Amino acid sequence: MSIAKRVQQWATFARTWHIYDCTWQNPFESAKLVKTHLMGLHKPIYHPMISTRGFCSSLRPLPIYQIQKRNMGRLGTVDPSSYSQPDLITTEHSVLNWKVDFAATKLQGSVLHKFNVLSTNLEKIILDVRDINVTNATLLAGGSELPINFFISDPVDDIGQKLTLELPSGTAKGSLNVRIDYETSSSASGLQWLSPAQTLGKEHPYMFSQCQAIHARSVIPCQDTPAVKFTYDATVEHPNELTALMSAIIQKKEPGKTLFKQDVPIPAYLVAIAIGKLVSRPLGENSNVWAEEAIVDACAEEFSETAVMLKTASDLCGPYVWKQYDLLVMPPSFPFGGMENPCLTFVTPTLLAGDKSLADVVAHEIAHSWTGNLVTNKNFEHFWLNEGFTVFVESKIVGRMQGAKELDFKMLSNLTDLQECIRTQLNKTPELTKLVVDLSNCGPDDAFSSVPYIKGSTFLRYLEDLFGGPSVFEPFLRDYLKKYAYKSIETNDFKSALYDYFKDTDKKDKLEVVDWDLWLTTEGMPPIIPKFDESLANVTKELAQLWSTKSVAELNGTPDIKKTISIHQLIDFLGKLIESKDIVDLNEKKIELLESTYNLKASKNAEVRFRLNRLIIRARLIKRLDEIIAFANSNFRMKFCRPIYRDLAAWPEAKPEAVRNFVSVKDQMMAVCSHTIEKDLGLK
Numbered sequence: 001m002s003i004a005k006r007v008q009q010w011a012t013f014a015r016t017w018h019i020y021d022c023t024w025q026n027p028f029e030s031a032k033l034v035k036t037h038l039m040g041l042h043k044p045i046y047h048p049m050i051s052t053r054g055f056c057s058s059l060r061p062l063p064i065y066q067i068q069k070r071n072m073g074r075l076g077t078v079d080p081s082s083y084s085q086p087d088l089i090t091t092e093h094s095v096l097n098w099k100v101d102f103a104a105t106k107l108q109g110s111v112l113h114k115f116n117v118l119s120t121n122l123e124k125i126i127l128d129v130r131d132i133n134v135t136n137a138t139l140l141a142g143g144s145e146l147p148i149n150f151f152i153s154d155p156v157d158d159i160g161q162k163l164t165l166e167l168p169s170g171t172a173k174g175s176l177n178v179r180i181d182y183e184t185s186s187s188a189s190g191l192q193w194l195s196p197a198q199t200l201g202k203e204h205p206y207m208f209s210q211c212q213a214i215h216a217r218s219v220i221p222c223q224d225t226p227a228v229k230f231t232y233d234a235t236v237e238h239p240n241e242l243t244a245l246m247s248a249i250i251q252k253k254e255p256g257k258t259l260f261k262q263d264v265p266i267p268a269y270l271v272a273i274a275i276g277k278l279v280s281r282p283l284g285e286n287s288n289v290w291a292e293e294a295i296v297d298a299c300a301e302e303f304s305e306t307a308v309m310l311k312t313a314s315d316l317c318g319p320y321v322w323k324q325y326d327l328l329v330m331p332p333s334f335p336f337g338g339m340e341n342p343c344l345t346f347v348t349p350t351l352l353a354g355d356k357s358l359a360d361v362v363a364h365e366i367a368h369s370w371t372g373n374l375v376t377n378k379n380f381e382h383f384w385l386n387e388g389f390t391v392f393v394e395s396k397i398v399g400r401m402q403g404a405k406e407l408d409f410k411m412l413s414n415l416t417d418l419q420e421c422i423r424t425q426l427n428k429t430p431e432l433t434k435l436v437v438d439l440s441n442c443g444p445d446d447a448f449s450s451v452p453y454i455k456g457s458t459f460l461r462y463l464e465d466l467f468g469g470p471s472v473f474e475p476f477l478r479d480y481l482k483k484y485a486y487k488s489i490e491t492n493d494f495k496s497a498l499y500d501y502f503k504d505t506d507k508k509d510k511l512e513v514v515d516w517d518l519w520l521t522t523e524g525m526p527p528i529i530p531k532f533d534e535s536l537a538n539v540t541k542e543l544a545q546l547w548s549t550k551s552v553a554e555l556n557g558t559p560d561i562k563k564t565i566s567i568h569q570l571i572d573f574l575g576k577l578i579e580s581k582d583i584v585d586l587n588e589k590k591i592e593l594l595e596s597t598y599n600l601k602a603s604k605n606a607e608v609r610f611r612l613n614r615l616i617i618r619a620r621l622i623k624r625l626d627e628i629i630a631f632a633n634s635n636f637r638m639k640f641c642r643p644i645y646r647d648l649a650a651w652p653e654a655k656p657e658a659v660r661n662f663v664s665v666k667d668q669m670m671a672v673c674s675h676t677i678e679k680d681l682g683l684k
Contacts, residue, residue: 073440075159076225079379080439081214083126083162084223088119089176091223096234100244100275102205105193108183111220112140115176122171125178128217128224130160131185137165140177148178158443158675160217160224180221189671190215192333198668199276199331200292204242206276206331208346210339210670213380213444216268227378227488229265236260238275245290247272247341249324262342264321265486267376272341274328283307283327290344291329295352299329302352302359305401309363312397317370318478321485325369327362332635335673337361340368340390348637350606357567357605360398360410367393370481378488380444384435385494388456393477395457396470406568409536411461413572415529418454420579422524424646425449430523435459436491445672446679458526459519463498465530466514467507476501491520540569544576552589561597567605570598574611578618586619610640617647617654625654629661636669638676646680659683 074080078087095112115125129152137150149166165178184191194206209219217224236244240256247270248262280288281300284307291299306327314320324343332349338361339346345365351358371389391414399407426432432447435455439447464473480497495516502508518527534541546560555561565573577583583590591612595601600612613628632644648658659681666674678684 075156078227079225081159081380081444082223082225082227083128084225084228085126086223086225086227088122089115089117089125090228091230092116092175094220094222094230094232096220096232096236098234098273099237100207100239102193102207102239105186105191105207106183107188107191107219110179110181111222112177112179113222115178117171117173117176120173121169122167123169124167125165127163127165127221128160128214129163129221130155130189130215130218131187132163132182132218132221133185134163134180134182134221136179136181138179138181139168140179145179150180158445159214163221182221184219187671188215188218189675190218192331192670194276194331194333198333200294201277204239204277206274208274208276208330208334209272210335210346210672211271212269212339213448214269215672216271219273220268220271222268224268225379226267226269226376229267229376229486229488231265232260232262232271234260234273236273236275241277242275243278243290244273244275245278245326245328245344246274247344249343264342266342266373267488270341270373272339272344272346274330274344274346278328280326284310284325286323287325287327289327289329295329295349298352298354299327302354302356303327303347303362305356305359306362306366308401309366309397312400313363313366313369313393316393316396316400316474316477317367317481320369321374322369325366332637333668333670333673335636335638335670337637337639338365340365340372342369342373348635350635350637350640353567353605353607355567355605358607360394363397364390364394367397374486375481375484376488378490379439380447381437381439382490383437383444383447384452384456384459385489385491387453388435388460391453391457392460396474405533405536408532408534409568409572411457411530412532412534412537413568413575414450414454414457415525416572416575416579418450419525420575420643421450423579424643426451433523434521436520445675448676455526458530461530462519462526462528463514466510467502472507536566536569537572539563539565540573540576543573544580547577547590547594548580548583551585552587552593555590555593567608571605571607571611574608574615578611578614583618586615588619588621591616591619591621606635606637606640610644613644614647617644617651620651620653622653625657628654629657633661633665636665636673638673641669641673642676642680645677649681655681 075083076085091113093114096109098107098109101108134150134152137148139146139148151164153162155161190209190211192208192210196203196205199206211219214224216222232248234246234248236246236258237256238244238258244258246260247266248260250258251261252259277292278290279293279296280290281296283289283300283303287306287310289296289299289303306325310320310325322342326344328344328346329349330346334346334348337348337351345362347361347365351361367390371393372386377383377385395407395410398410422433426449431437432449433451435452437447464470467473476498479501480494483497484493499511502511546558547555550558594615600608603609609631613631616624616628628644632641645658645662648654662677662681
C-alpha cells in the first residue's frame, strides 16, 4: 500500500475519532499515540497504520474518549436510534458462538454475520455496540480469512457506540461474511447476572437477557434496529448443571453445550437467552412452562390456559409460524410483565396470583407472535404498530374466552391506566403522548410508556367500529398481517393497507372520515373514545365515587361497599380511586377500611398490592413506609417500581429513604429499570 493511500486512510480514521491535534507531518507517530491511548482504555484496534509491536508506551494519551450527551439528532436515516445503514447493507443470518462466564459475568465468543450488500463499492459496515470489547474482525471469502480494520466511536449516553468495519475497495453487491470476535461488558445493559443467593434455589447462578428496545447492541455487535430482520444459529457453552434457553428451537443438547436455530427472521431485540437451574412442565402439544423447581408446578397451574389462548389467537390472526410456544417465568428482577421472545416468552413472577387473574399478560405476549414479531415496527417511533395492535388482539382473545363485556371492560380499564400515565410519567414530556413520536433526541427507553399500547389499541377499536365492527375489521386484520408478514413497516404502510383493503368496497366513504393527524400527532388522551359496554365499568366508577366522597363513618353504614365485585373490577376500582382528584378523609382509618372490606392484606395479586401501596403513599402514612419499600424491593418490574418511586419522590418526608433504598438495590435491577428510576428520582 502506498504512503499516500495510508495517509488517506489515517485521515479518515482520525476524523472518525475526532482527533485534531495529531502530528500530520508524521502520521505513523500519530498512530502510535492513538494506539497508546486506546490500549489504556482497553479499546483494541487493528489498523494498517498501527504496528502490532514496538509502539512507544511512554507517550501521553490523547483525551479523545468521552461520553457524549444525547443531543445529536437522528443517528440513521432509517432509525433515529441506530447507527446502522440498512438501506446500504442488511443482515440476513447470524451465527453466535458464546461461552457463558459466570465468574466474570460476561459472554465471550464471536458472531458471524452473513450480510447482503445493497450498495456498489460499499466502503464500510457500521454496526451498533454498547460497552463491547471487540478483539478481531475478519472478512471470510473464498475459503480465506482477511483481517479488516475496525474502530469504535465515543459512547453516546443511553444509546451506545458505532462500530466501523472498513471493507476492501471495490466491494461488490451481494453476500458478504464477517466474523467479529468479542466479549460483553460485565455490566452489559442487556444482560442480568444473578448470584445463587438471588435465585429461589440458592445454589446456582442465573443469567438472562432483555434486549428490547436497543440493548441487543450490548450483547452482540449488530444492526440493532427493527428495520433489519435475520435468522440465527447459536452454540452456547455453559455450566453442565444448568439449562440454556433461547428465542429459538433447541437443535441439540449435550453436557455443557446447547445448539439453537431460529429460522424465522427476527429483529435484534428479539434475540434472547436465559441460563439457570430450570425445569419444565407441559402446557400443551407445542408448549411448556419453564421455571425454577420451587415454583414450576404453580406456574403450570397459573398458565394452564396457554394452549387455548394460542388456538384463539391463531383463529384471529392466521397460522402460528414459530413452531414452539414456551413460557419462562423469570426472577423478580425481570423489568417487564412479559417479553415476546419468539418460541420462549419471558414473563414476570408477579403474574402468579393463584387464581389465573393476571394470565391475560400471556394472551398479550401470544398476540405478539403476529403483531410485533411477524409484522414489526421499522423503528420505535412507530412502536404503536407493535403494542397498539397487540393490546387490540389481546382484548379480542379475552373477549372470545370470557365474553364481550369483559373485552370492553378491559379496554375501559386500560384508559384509566393511560390517564394516570399522562398525568404523572409524561406530565413534563407531553410530546411523548403522541401516537407517533419523534425520537431524534430521545432514547426509546425514555419514551417507553402505556401510550402506544392503549392509545394505539383505542385507535384500532375506533377504526373497527367505524368500518362496521369485528365481522368487517377482523378479515382486514388477517389481510394486513399476511400482507406485511416478515416485514418491518411504518404507520404509512398500515394506512396504505387500510386504504387498499376498503377503497373498492361499500366502506370506502369511511376512509375520508378518519382524521389521521388528529390520532397520530395530537398530544394527550385519545381524541375519540369509542362506544364501549360500560356495565362492568359503571360498578367500579360508582364505587370509586362512593369511597372518594364519603367519610369513614358514612362508609361504615353503607351496604353498597359490600357489593361483590370481580378481581378485575377490584383492580380497576383501586386505580380509579388513585385517579380521584379529591378523596374525603384519606387517612389511616379509610385505608384500613378498604383493606378489611376487600381483604386486601391477604391478596397475592400484585396489581392489587401495587395500587394499595400507592393509596398508602397518597394518604402519607409514614409509619407504613417500610412495607411500601418492601413491595418495591419484592420485584423490579417497571410497571410497579417506577410509579412507586415517582410517588415517593413527590413525598418530601419519604424521598430520602426512597433514594437510599434505590441506591442500595439498583445493582440488582436491569439497566433499563435503574436508568429510568434514576430519572424519576431526579438523580440523573
